[in-house]
Amino acid sequence: MKKTNFFISVFMLLALVLMAFSCNKKPTEPEDQILDPIVAEETVVIPSDVVNNIIEVTDGHIVFPSDVDPSYYQVGKILVSEPSTAAPNGFLRKVLSHTTNRNQIVVHTEQARLEDAFEQLHLNITEELKTSDISSTQALIKGITFTQDAKTPDFFNYRFSEDINLDNNVVLTVDGVLNLSLGFAIEAKINRANGLHYLLSRSSIRSSGGVDIDVNGGFECVTSIELIRHNFAPRSYLIPSASPSQPPVPIVIATQMTIFLDIDANGEARAIAGLATTASVSSSLIYEKPNWSNTQTGRLIHTHLMPDIGGPMNVTVGAGPLFEINFFGAPGPFADTRKWMNYDADTANDPWWTLRGGCYLDSGVRFDALGYQADHTVEKIVDLDEIVIQADEYQVATPTFDPPGGSYPGAQYVSISCATSGATIYYTTNGSTPTHYSTEYTEPVLVAQDATLQAKAYKTGLAPSLISNAAYSITDTWIVAIPTFSPPGGTYTTSLNVTIGCATSGATIRYTTNGQEPTAASSLYSAPIAISHNTTLKAKAFKTNWMPSSTGSADYTINITTPGQMVYVQGGTYTMGDTHGFDGQYAPPHTITVDSFSIGKYLVMQSEFEAIMGSNPSQGHGIGDSNPVYSVSWFKAIKYCNLRSMDEGLTPVYTIAGTTNPLYWGEEPTINDPVWCAAICDWDANGYRLPTEAEWEYAARGGTDTYDFLYSGSDDLDAVSWHSGNSGGTTHVVGSKLPNGLGIYDMSGNLFEWCWDWLDSYYYNYSPTHNPRGPASGEYRIGRGGSWHYEDYYHRVACRMSHRPGNIYPDYGFRVCRSAN
Structure with missing residues (x-):
């Protein structure tokens, strides 16, 4: 795989004076008389x-x-x-x-x-924070070091190093130094007539430091990392009482500070640059009941090294503290600031690279313990953004060779590339100087004997590139054997796991499943490939210092029949749980493997339910044969599954009180009846059942980790879901929104869907990795998918809800599932 080196060295020297909240009387207003408490x-x-x-x-x-x-x-x-x-x-x-x-x-x-x-x-x-005031410190990454110096307790000194694993085995390494000093002032005025009518809260932060970033290969990273958190010892400020019989009243203030590192980076480049910045900013939030106003000022001074950038990239790095003041443990004023730098290089732009520096400040007040006012926040009350330097010569990027020059025991196909989009490359193989009259590069150059390649790139309106060269010494030529497939291409009535082999020992196989020609950057073959639909599989083998193999190809036609309105889901491995950084019962993300199964293309409809059960419980929120059935308890759902299985001559799945025949179960309880709660599921039976929570999420994600949509089939909720914002307070005909990638409808929205599992909020921390089926017992059964009654948060494929199995709700229904026997 082609690799380019990317290295950013950023030295940030900050002198920040941040006035998160500054309230002053209007010039035309006299100062209030200072009165005894x-x-x-x-x-x-x-x-x-x-x-x-x-x-x-x-x-x-x-x-x-x-x-x-x-x-x-x-x-x-x-x-x-x-x-x-x-x-x-x-x-x-x-x-x-x-x-x-x-x-x-x-x-x-x-x-x-x-x-x-x-x-x-x-x-x-008024207080200045000191390291000696810290009551507890929590390092939030392994590579953070906090240094205290008794001689300078006003300074907080940090050194950090963090490795971030990206895709394709690329690691982004961040190293840095940060030095801070902090203080705050608070003034508040309260009287009988107006309560809390005046507030002044001011923060001051001074900072200096530097950040280094190192990555090899193509990269993309958007993350905010908490580095370290300090809690400062609470301070009691005693307010004397006017009455000698009353003791002083303590006001307890505690502060907390969290240091953040923000990274937003993408590209495939090598860059070296330096930036030193001095920043001075101030801001004021002014509360004079009932009005707010704000002011701000700021100044930046920069010095820099001339960047050396070798390709397209966009990198923003910011670091700074979130500073919070609490009264009696309840939230009060806060200030959140970042000093940042940005490198943006794109050869399609004019100029093609720009270095920027800036600083922003968010500030606000939470009134939990202050008074009965609404919380107030101003985002980026200070927002400084300056261009430090830009490219002043518009030149085509220098061409690069892959593989690079060197000694090889076999012939090489050499690719020549240029980071400037639309540039034309001309090259020579005899060591002579290339011009626009030389051979134009259109495909990899075969080097089968000693040769020196030189290349130069041209684009209208830009200066030609510098000349690049690479010398190759070839001692012999070996060709990798063509890959083979087992089973071979053909027509099949079941899904397949296809193995790819190569007779050349030590060869690496790359493959595609979309009919495109595989390259050294295509997917790496490491395990049998699951084929569940018509697929053209192509593979090519590579070995260091050998010529790549010819391309092997196999066409697979898959004709799988599924019962009724069921969708066959090929088993596989995926990441279950919250993959987008939300908190709750759906963390941590964890790797799960599920076996193949079939699941309802639609929610069970009212006509289907009435045909089996003899009545329709749905009332008030959409009635119709093709509307989903609702107001169905979990107990009634499993009763339906067994009755439908018996009606279609299948083996019932659920056993209650020693029998699979629901006629002997009696009426469904409305409480957690111990007999019904002890229902047994025969996972090998071929009848209908509820999906497990893991099966449900796998199907909702389209049986893949590839797209990682927020909702089932899309990041656009309206496209796939009936929710509180578009449903009109009712259910809708099943399948009236777009399906997900497996052709399954309404897995986000319309109705919550009962699953088999009991709820345990911490189950993800210890669940099996293969076919997890939930805890053995519990009080609540899982519901998934969101409904017409709820907003977008509950429609995410990772979101978990739960209710007692005997309860009925107008936004709960179910879809059936069958084991793939």
């Missing part, structure tokens, strides 16, 4: 001896011993506490109610705000 009558400060005896603190309650002062759990009281073992960030809570549980008082609470605790307050805090 007035603590609200409802506010109760929990003494330290009581705090230390608290049993438990959660988001919704505080558990005291039974002998606690009753005034602490009077409804409406505002409870305030400094940090403790039970509440590391202290708490600020409003009492809703209480219950007595044996020797404990359980006080039910909700998050309170500062304007609940004070009738009047002027809060003013």
